[in-house]
Amino acid sequence: MLARLVSNSSYIDGAHSSFRIGDLHFSIASASYFTLETCFYPMGRTPCCDKNGLKKGPWTPEEDLKLTSYIQIHGAGNWRTLPKNAGLQRCGKSCRLRWTNYLRPDIKRGRFSFEEEETIIQLHSILGNKWSAIAGRLPGRTDNEIKNYWNTHIRKRLLRNGIDPVTHAPRLDFLELSSILGSTLCSQSVLNVSNLLGAQALLNPQLLILANTLMSLKQENPELVLQYLNQNQLCNSQAPIQDTSMINQTGLMQATGQGFSSDMTNLSYPNSQENLTTNAFVPIPTKTSNLPSPQDGNQNYSFDSVKSTPISSPTPLHSSSTYMNSCSTNDEIESFNSLFKFEIPEGLDINDFM
DNA sequence: AAGATCTGCAACCGCATACCA
DNA sequence: ATGGTATGCGGTTGCAGATCT
Numbered sequence: 001m002l003a004r005l006v007s008n009s010s011y012i013d014g015a016h017s018s019f020r021i022g023d024l025h026f027s028i029a030s031a032s033y034f035t036l037e038t039c040f041y042p043m044g045r046t047p048c049c050d051k052n053g054l055k056k057g058p059w060t061p062e063e064d065l066k067l068t069s070y071i072q073i074h075g076a077g078n079w080r081t082l083p084k085n086a087g088l089q090r091c092g093k094s095c096r097l098r099w100t101n102y103l104r105p106d107i108k109r110g111r112f113s114f115e116e117e118e119t120i121i122q123l124h125s126i127l128g129n130k131w132s133a134i135a136g137r138l139p140g141r142t143d144n145e146i147k148n149y150w151n152t153h154i155r156k157r158l159l160r161n162g163i164d165p166v167t168h169a170p171r172l173d174f175l176e177l178s179s180i181l182g183s184t185l186c187s188q189s190v191l192n193v194s195n196l197l198g199a200q201a202l203l204n205p206q207l208l209i210l211a212n213t214l215m216s217l218k219q220e221n222p223e224l225v226l227q228y229l230n231q232n233q234l235c236n237s238q239a240p241i242q243d244t245s246m247i248n249q250t251g252l253m254q255a256t257g258q259g260f261s262s263d264m265t266n267l268s269y270p271n272s273q274e275n276l277t278t279n280a281f282v283p284i285p286t287k288t289s290n291l292p293s294p295q296d297g298n299q300n301y302s303f304d305s306v307k308s309t310p311i312s313s314p315t316p317l318h319s320s321s322t323y324m325n326s327c328s329t330n331d332e333i334e335s336f337n338s339l340f341k342f343e344i345p346e347g348l349d350i351n352d353f354m
Numbered sequence: 355a356a357g358a359t360c361t362g363c364a365a366c367c368g369c370a371t372a373c374c375a
Numbered sequence: 376a377t378g379g380t381a382t383g384c385g386g387t388t389g390c391a392g393a394t395c396t
Contacts, residue, residue, distance in 0.1 A: 058364070058390085080381070096382075097365065132384060143384075144364075152362055360394070367387075374380085 055089045059098055063088055067095055068103050101144045108140025112149055120146060121154060125168040 055063075070086035076099060079092035088095060101107075112120070116138055123134045131143035131150075138146065150165075158165040 056366075078381085091366095092381085093367090094365075100383095101364075129385065147385075148363055356396100358394100358396075361392085362390105364390090365388085368385095370382100370384080372380100372382080375378090 054083075054091050054094075056094070059102075063090065064098070064103060067099060071099060071103075101142045104142075106140055107142060112141075112153075116141070117149075117154065120150065121158075121168075124150065124154075124165075 059067075066086050066088055070082065074082075074085070076096075079096045081092070082088075083090045083092055083095050086095070090098075119138060120134060123137060127133050129147075131147045135141050135143040135146050155165040158168075162170055164170070
């Protein structure tokens, strides 16, 4: 027996986005709104709330007051009946969300502290997008708040610093660019086209434009380019890099303005708070190192393992601190421009790489 | 000054799952 | 074991204010 719901403007929500008639299972996967003119429910199964006439959108202070007052007296829970009992024209789900994400008295509001941000990044490197799990370790912060902060601040910053926010590993396009530029610009020979073509598929086309521009600069004024590269230890003019397979990670570090030593043996992974505050850091992949892989739970890992990781692959995420701590300045264009301190050609927006 | 674009965040949506009858 | 309901979770959307052109 079927009960036809009379509303034609309501929509199926939450747990009721799927239903059964006999042995047939119906699922509404894509449509957010579902006209009920043709929708039938099995008798006895009703939506969690009748959306007809229920308010959506931003909460008013009056609604907040009603909800808070009700919960203070009766406690949170039983969200299905709560709106009616509290005199609210809202869905229970909406009430729960408003309470847990905004009205709860133990919510800490305001900017995230440096320590909180560090904690989020470290936990995300382990837990991935398990926002509720991360929130559970940050008292006073909600999963929604952390998720928003990650998407609007931390994620962008990691991207700009050449770190894949999914894997917490250096991004391939940055590594390849560093490799190409290190090889080609430092070389006294003409442009190694095959190297460029070999990496082309991995690169954002605009990165190629940038590389080409730098190549042109080199041809026009090679001494200036080489002088600057040497000044910034981007390459060793006495032993020019000829093989792009040897990734000059040091160059990348320097390129991002993070001030790493050119001595690879001295590279370490700062973990102390003072290092966090003074040095941006990224894992140092070296092709020749015997450093453990991320799966070892160690902060160090080889470049091979990085290269084998798809840029947007699901995260194994058992490596900790495999991220670059950003510099406190927000404008990472600066860090990229510091690659060579050359003027970026007009019309080439570095943000497009991000 | 005004329109366009960007940004941050609250709220929504659909799915998964725990719980209970 | 099965089905119905409640709740939790993560992804996405939409809006308001800020910034840019």
